[in-house]
Amino acid sequence: MIELAPVLALARSPLSEIDTDLLIAPIFEGEGLPEDLVSTDDAAAGAVGRAIEAGEVRGRPFETFLTPVTGWKSSRVALVGAGPAADFTIERLRRLATVAALDARRRRIRRIGWINRGGLPAAAAVQATTEGLLLATFSADSYKSGERDCAPPEQLTVAVTSSGGSELEAALERGRILGECSNLARQLCNEPSNVLTPTVLAERAFALCDGSGLSIDILDEQRIAALHMGLLLGVARGSAEPPRVIVIRHDPPGAPASPVLGLVGKGVTFDTGGISIKPADGMERMKDDMAGGAAVICAMRAIALLKAPIRVIGVVPATENMPGGRAMKPGDVLTSANGKTVEIINTDAEGRLILGDALWYAQSLGATHLVDVATLTGASVVALGKAAAAIFGRPDGWVEVVRRTALAAGDRCWPMPLYDEYRDQLKSEIADMVNSGGRPAGACTAARFLQEFAAETPWVHLDIAGTAWAEEAKAWQPKGPTGVAVRTLAELAFVDPASFPRGLSD
Ligand code: BES
Ligand code: MN
Ligand code: ZN
Numbered sequence: 443m444i445e446l447a448p449v450l451a452l453a454r455s456p457l458s459e460i461d462t463d464l465l466i467a468p469i470f471e472g473e474g475l476p477e478d479l480v481s482t483d484d485a486a487a488g489a490v491g492r493a494i495e496a497g498e499v500r501g502r503p504f505e506t507f508l509t510p511v512t513g514w515k516s517s518r519v520a521l522v523g524a525g526p527a528a529d530f531t532i533e534r535l536r537r538l539a540t541v542a543a544l545d546a547r548r549r550r551i552r553r554i555g556w557i558n559r560g561g562l563p564a565a566a567a568v569q570a571t572t573e574g575l576l577l578a579t580f581s582a583d584s585y586k587s588g589e590r591d592c593a594p595p596e597q598l599t600v601a602v603t604s605s606g607g608s609e610l611e612a613a614l615e616r617g618r619i620l621g622e623c624s625n626l627a628r629q630l631c632n633e634p635s636n637v638l639t640p641t642v643l644a645e646r647a648f649a650l651c652d653g654s655g656l657s658i659d660i661l662d663e664q665r666i667a668a669l670h671m672g673l674l675l676g677v678a679r680g681s682a683e684p685p686r687v688i689v690i691r692h693d694p695p696g697a698p699a700s701p702v703l704g705l706v707g708k709g710v711t712f713d714t715g716g717i718s719i720k721p722a723d724g725m726e727r728m729k730d731d732m733a734g735g736a737a738v739i740c741a742m743r744a745i746a747l748l749k750a751p752i753r754v755i756g757v758v759p760a761t762e763n764m765p766g767g768r769a770m771k772p773g774d775v776l777t778s779a780n781g782k783t784v785e786i787i788n789t790d791a792e793g794r795l796i797l798g799d800a801l802w803y804a805q806s807l808g809a810t811h812l813v814d815v816a817t818l819t820g821a822s823v824v825a826l827g828k829a830a831a832a833i834f835g836r837p838d839g840w841v842e843v844v845r846r847t848a849l850a851a852g853d854r855c856w857p858m859p860l861y862d863e864y865r866d867q868l869k870s871e872i873a874d875m876v877n878s879g880g881r882p883a884g885a886c887t888a889a890r891f892l893q894e895f896a897a898e899t900p901w902v903h904l905d906i907a908g909t910a911w912a913e914e915a916k917a918w919q920p921k922g923p924t925g926v927a928v929r930t931l932a933e934l935a936f937v938d939p940a941s942f943p944r945g946l947s948d
Contacts, residue, residue: 448579449597450572450618452611453555454604457481458514460555462599465516466542467557468524468535469494471501478559482519485511490519501525503534504541504917508549516555520545530560532570533852537918539574544920547578547592555599564606565613571600572617573624573852573929574918580625582632582922619747620851620932624925626650627740631730631910631923635712640678640760643711643732644686647739647758651690654746661687669779671799674759676776677792680716680769681762687803688735690742690756692935694749701942702753704809704899705742705931706800708793708816709735709760716763716789717771730923731793733910734815735760741931750935757804759796763789775873779803782894783873791878793818794891801895811942812901813844813934814892815927821884822858823908831855831909831926834889835902839943844902844930847937851929855904864890900943904930 453460458481467479475483475491483490489509493499499507505523522542524530539556546554556571558564579594602610630638630646638646644660651658663684666674671687678685688709710731714720720728735758742756770776774786776795780802784795793816804812822832833848833855835841841857848855864887867879875894879887889903909926912919 446596447622448576448595450614451599452568452614453599453601457557457601458485460599460601461515462555462597463516463553464508464518464520464546464551465555465557465601466520466522466546468538468560469499469501469521470524470527470530470560473501473527482511485514486519487512490521499523504538506542506545524560527560530562532562532566532850535560535562535567536570536574536852539571540578540918543575543578543595543598547594550592552593552595553597554595555601557601564602565609568600568602568610568613569617569620572598572614573621576618576621577624577925580628582920584632616748619744620929623740623744623932624928626743627733627736627928628923628925630736630739631733633729635729635762638711638729638732639683640686640709640711640762641684643709643735643760644688647688647690650739650743654743656742656746657691657693659689661689669803670777671779671803672777673784673795674761674799676770676774676786677763677795678761680766681764682766683762685759685761687800688739688756688758688760689807690739692742692745692750692754694751694753697751697753698939701810701939702755702808703935704804704812705738705754705756706797706804706812706814707734707736707738707756707758708732708797708818709758710763710793710796711760713763713790713792714765716792717765717769718789719765720790727911730911731817732760733817733906733923733926737815737927737931740928744928744932745935748932752935752939754935755804755807755809757800757807759800761796763792778895780895782875785870785873785876787876788878791888794888795877797892798895801892801901805897805899810899811840812896812899813904813931814901815904815906815931817907817910818905819885819888819907821888822905825858825885826856826908828908828913829854832858832885832905833902834858834860834886834905836860836893837900837943837946837948839948840900841902843937843941844934847933848930851933853909853926853930858886858889860886860890860893898946900946
């Protein structure tokens with residue numbers, strides 16, 4: 443199912459010498475015909491300058507313009523509007539590269555080259571460009587037996603000025619790995635739940651670890667029971683498919699004993715809601731309720747391929763949430779692996795249950811800093827829409843480390859509170875807590891539930907319910923799975939450990 447990977451290369455030669463079918467450059471608002479693009483205008487017999495003059499090309503974000511050129515190896519040149527030069531960021535650049543490559547793909551142009559300009563640091567720009575170009579090669583229609591979407595480009599070139607040494611080659615490779623791993627996560631999210639059961643998710647994780655230097659351990663029901671993960675087992679009871687816990691480790695030789703980054707991802711391969719069943723409308727979307735798990739698995743692959751210097755543990759609890767004859771029911775009380783008891787109010791609040799056991803397990807395996815990623819609540823979508831994930835956690839320093847990393851990686855997120863009032867909403871008459879705090883602040887009470895299981899370990903929770911799946915196409919993002927959080931989690935393993943907090947009061 444993995445499509446043929448495109449050939450990627452850096453080019454340092456003059457634009458006229460670059461062997462491709464389309465050269466694309468970003469153009470900023472109000473910059474006229476810039477000096478470094480005069481050669482494209484010459485090769486296009488003045489067509490570029492005329493289009494700018496006529497206001498056909500204004501540099502508005504994501505507008506594209508294409509013209510033939512003669513005397514160059516490439517037969518065409520395109521401009522893509524980049525907005526005001528003052529607003530240019532790595533994230534804008536990544537999106538522009540995707541827009542350009544998607545546009546080329548629709549025109550069935552198979553070899554494209556991106557002209558790096560705009561004054562961002564060269565290595566970061568090459569990396570983000572490569573990520574963006576690769577994100578445009580994803581195809582969502584893998585189950586079509588007839589005519590499929592236009593094939594993705596097979597050759598991608600990034601044109602840079604000849605200055606800049608081997609770090610640009612490394613940046614290209616880094617972008618390739620992060621782009622490919624984002625697409626692998628999108629592929630997993632796109633799989634229907636009849637194909638991607640918890641068992642198959644674990645097998646796919648196994649295959650993705652193969653040859654990367656990662657070690658993987660897959661816990662079956664017996665081992666899950668032996669660890670007393672009563673919350674995960676409670677959710678899995680309603681399904682004929684057995685649960686799994688996928689444990690992936692990156693242990694680079696010579697890495698310091700601490701920190702140990704613990705990545706935990708929700709792996710619900712289908713969420714019917716269980717006995718508190720969801721309405722039929724849109725329920726098919728719940729096949730991507732394992733997007734957090736996919737992000738962790740694919741980020742672990744990137745972390746290994748990129749040789750991150752610190753230890754990382756990935757934990758993905760995988761199960762279906764089904765209303766079978768043995769399913770958990772409202773009023774049931776479950777006991778978690780850490781001994782806390784939970785009264786089930788709503789069987790559709792299943793993500794926090796399986797994550798509770800998984801957060802405990804990641805700590806018992808030695809994680810010193812936790813990040814969990816989950817399509818956890820519709821309430822986070824009500825709060826922030828599809829524009830950003832919700833980020834929670836403590837201490838603030840750890841939240842800030844993850845937030846900044848996410849911003850640079852192109853996974854926007856916005857901070858949300860964990861007030862004591864939210865703990866009050868989780869009080870139970872019979873047990874330590876209930877699993878649903880009701881409608882008010884639904885994303886916050888879900889996060890506050892998880893906090894009980896993060897205990898004294900620095901912890902961040904990303905609620906990606908709104909960002910894992912694009913409901914409508916944007917210029918830089920087709921409908922479907924987005925691959926959210928893969929790059930964030932992978933880049934976190936490269937943050938200077940000196941900026942990791944040492945405890946909750948740091
Ligand atoms: N997987 C859902 C959350 C979700 C909703 C993801 C929409 C993506 C899009 C989660 O398991 C869920 O059902 N949450 C409930 C919690 C409620 C019962 C407390 C919700 O958000 O309604
Ligand atoms: Mn649910
Ligand atoms: Zn769910």
